[in-house]
Amino acid sequence: MSTAVNPDLLQERNRATFDPSQLTYFLYDGAEKTKRKRYIQNLAIQELSRMGMKQYATLSREEQYKQALQKHAYYVQTQQRLGLTDPHEKEHLFQAVLPCEASPLTLHKSAFVNTFAMLASEEQKRKWLPLMKEFRMVGTYVQTEMGHGSFLRGLETTATYDPRTQEFVLHCPTISSIKFWPGGLGKTSNSCVVMAQLISNGQKLGMHSFLVQIRDLDTHQPLSGVTVGDIGNKFGYHGNDNGFLKLDNVRIPRENMLMRHSQILPDGTYVKPKNDRLMYGGMTSLRAGIVGVVSQRISMAVTIAVRYSAVRRQSEIQPGGGEVQVLDFQTQQFRLFPQIAVAYATTIASRSISDYYQRVSAQIEKGDLQELPMLHALSAGLKAYCGWICMDGVEVCRLACGGHGYSQASGLPKIYVDTTPACTYEGENFVLMLQTARYLIKCCRKVAEGEALPEVMNFLKVNPGEKSRLDAQLFMPQLIQAYRHRAGRIAQEVSQKLQAAISKGVNAGQAWNSNSVQLINAGKAFSQLYLVQDFAQTVQSFGGKLREVMEALWRLFAVSGILNALGDFMLDGYISSQQAAMLQQRLLDLLSELRPNAVALVDAFDFPDAVLDSALGRWDGQVYEALYDYSLRSKLNEKQVLDAYHKYQRPFMESQWKQNKAAALTSRL
């Protein structure tokens, strides 16, 4: 394969008006840390290549599972060998080892060990954490059942305390109570944190967590009373053995209930937690983390699509003027540039929600639960909103690559199937957004009662007759104010509708359901406002040329967000039709303004080729060579004439000939 860089890509890089390495340093916290990231990733990529790892897309499901295990083992061992302690460095390594390749061991640390550490008492941690950390216990987080995932209070698996033996009896009483979906459960885990309804002294005490061993630690055979296995092929995620688990009167010692927040005493007496939502802490942590996962996925997808669009030449703009880079079509820019903006906006939001999570967790550790509701509302809303826009964005990128985007060689199907479940796992997005809306409605009531709100919620104090002062300059404060007004107006309006329905005697549940489409819209508007504000704040920290480019990108994010939900902004007359027309024109101007920097903006993400795993998104732009090479490696090309030809195709063809011969004979008679 040629080693030269495609001349179109070279020219794109030369015409950029800013230095992309400045942006790379922003993303990876400086030049030194960027260098270190590159060292770690290159090392892993080279070592894995020497170990003979195969391209994910060319493997069968079983092979994907096996290779994911092999790679995950390499990931943990390399972490240890390099003495990595910084979580970012671990993430860089992980990205290079398992890029969008689901691993059966992912949940061991992120969900099993972390949830255990959050919910176990100090004594329990002393006993079990070492076994978990040295992978003697390999585990996952087992909550969802066949019949219930969203509505946790509906879970049916029971943990009944038996004071005579001081044990819990874990039992799945119905087919719908079989645990279903947990990652790594089917074949890999020997232990798990199980969520079950606690029953003691005949009292139902709600959902609690239990440490349950499901397989023998040496033979790996399922223990007595345990039926466990893989749930079968899915939409994607094939490296992961998402599993089912049926517990049939399985007994575990009393000490296996995770007792940090609530306890069962030996005689069966129940000690309540300070706040029963603390049990949900593991989910909150994962939701905050998912914003980072999906932002990485859209960043990868848009890198591929923009580089490919710079290399791909097809059709003429000027008849006879020669074929142009497809990136020069306004429609291509209209599809792709907002995705670059989404990639940066969500990356920035992922950092701030992660910082906020750390801050509030530290307060919770000290017993201060004041910010828990806000953390829940924000992590749920951002997980859902960013999940949606990143999933949609990945698909936009795939479609923008035309036919080749449909090939696994593009890397885009692999990214898509790895992004889309983020809209379902860790809380189905609509369900989560309704939780955010629940918080917004509570805040609206506070406004009505004249109570103080947290600073970030002050947008709910809406000025009803307000008109936008937006003009063609697209000043930051006016754009942000548009989002504040819209989010406040929608939340207040739906809050009033709920109040009105309730005062007419409609019960609260019915009133909620009848307004839930608008409640979702309120949650989205709030989450979008958060992204717009957060992105704006970051842009203001840049200087020089970089600031100019990032301000244009921010404006594109803000303007396209308004245009995509124009009704929301115009319904109460806040934005006039003249302003809407002005925004439509300014959006097109922004596309032209950003055009020279499109490639530099995606280059700044600094994804190695092995991470993108894409014939279309290669750094050197040699896409046709890579596509052809991928095709030649197709398993179907291993033989010139396949067995299937002799077994099915030829007999079928011959049967058709015979039929036709018979028909010809009949017609002659």
Ligand SMILES: CCC/C=C/C(=O)SCCNC(=O)CCNC(=O)[C@H](O)C(C)(C)COP(=O)([O-])OP(=O)([O-])OC[C@H]1O[C@@H](n2cnc3c(N)ncnc32)[C@H](O)[C@@H]1OP(=O)([O-])[O-]
């Ligand atoms: C890598 C892939 C790994 C995947 C793993 C998985 O998928 S694992 C499986 C992932 N599965 C899922 O994610 C399942 C999704 N489902 C759920 O999380 C819950 O069923 C629910 C939150 C939807 C409702 O729960 P519910 O019926 O108990 O609650 P309710 O509506 O009656 O509200 C009661 C109060 O609780 C509050 N509150 C709620 N959550 C939290 C929290 N985390 N923190 C703090 N607070 C929270 C709420 O604000 C409300 O406060 P208020 O207003 O009364 O002061």
Ligand SMILES: Cc1cc2nc3c(=O)[nH]c(=O)nc-3n(C[C@H](O)[C@H](O)[C@H](O)COP(=O)(O)OP(=O)(O)OC[C@H]3O[C@@H](n4cnc5c(N)ncnc54)[C@H](O)[C@@H]3O)c2cc1C
């Ligand atoms: C790849 C993957 C990995 C997973 N990993 C794990 C894991 O490790 N551990 C684990 O325990 N689980 C896991 N899950 C399960 C996952 O958490 C659940 O599927 C998820 O929480 C959604 O629940 P559900 O399947 O019951 O959806 P449902 O609730 O049945 O959703 C169906 C529809 O009903 C709607 N709906 C439900 N309730 C409401 C409501 N109150 N208001 C409005 N609409 C509603 C939803 O919006 C959705 O449109 C995983 C799932 C996937 C796909």
